[in-house]
Amino acid sequence: MIFLIIGLVLFIGIHSIRLIPGGRNAMISGFGPGGFKVLYSLISLVGFGLIIYGKIEAHPTDSLYYPPEWGRTLALFAVPAALILIVAAYTPSHIRRFVQHPMLLAVVLWSGAHLMANGERAAVYLFGAFFVWSVLTLIAAFIRGDHPPKPPEGWGGDVVAIVIGALFAALLARFHLYLFGVGIIG
Template identity: 35%
Template sequence: MLLIILGLVLWTGAHFLKRLAPEARARMGNGGKAVLGAVTIVGVVCMILGYRGVDQVDLWYPPAFMIHINNTLMLLAFYLYAASGLKTAITRKIRHPQLTAVKTWAVAHLLVNGDLASVLLFGGLLAWAVGSVILINRAEPQWTKNPPVPASKEVMAVVGALVVVGIVMMIHNWLGVQPWG
């Protein structure tokens, strides 16, 4: 559990530094991006190793139908992430599509994992994403919506999301997790 917590602290600290200590981040200059990128990667590695290495402590037993809700939410999460890069129509309605994707991903995983490590990991990342939205909105209250884009970008986002969901599910199968139900 300590590795998961350390990973969350490193991840959150690296991402929040710009908002919570802008002067310190500015003093780091461009080299600071590499340092914070390395801290982020170390955080992710700690979270993965901690999650895979911890003894399972079940808090509840999610019903089987939650798998289907999880898979639908995962498709939505990957779509939102793709839409943020392509600036599709949804990005004119949702200010933070990438962070909304992370929140959707975290909630989806909380629905199907009732163990303590999952609550800590996915709940921690959900809290980070919520906090990020709050900090960004506070620092930049005005939102300029993206201009409309061609429908082809929407199609690319949907197709990309479907492909990535398939790949992620195959990786989960390879790791011994059965996301298909």
């Protein structure tokens, strides 16, 4: 499980640079804008790879708790909503305007739903780390006073977010067993 933990530290650590006052600007000053992007991307990719490898290697681990029976049902609704929010984060939409931080809220929904559906130690480390990080980062974003983008003219971005997010959710449900070892649909 050490690879999972190292991966989480790297991935979440580099994504937490904005939580340190002046941390992002200091790194950009030190490495230059291009160097910062390369370093950020490299650390993110290595961390992500270690998370995947570490989770596969650690599976199965002992259970820390028995999730409630409704946890899987919650995930069936929360994960598609999270996927719609992820698409909305990159699309000019009313969803993005209303939510303000759709990517962070998506991670809260995704990780929180998985914590309610799975009590296995490695899963708790994985989803718990992302849940805590996303909640803290969301709070910090609101404290910073990040402003939502201007509302779009039409509803096309919302339709795109919903359709593509729902399509990703359907594909993920279909292939979840093959990708992660846990079946979602029969």
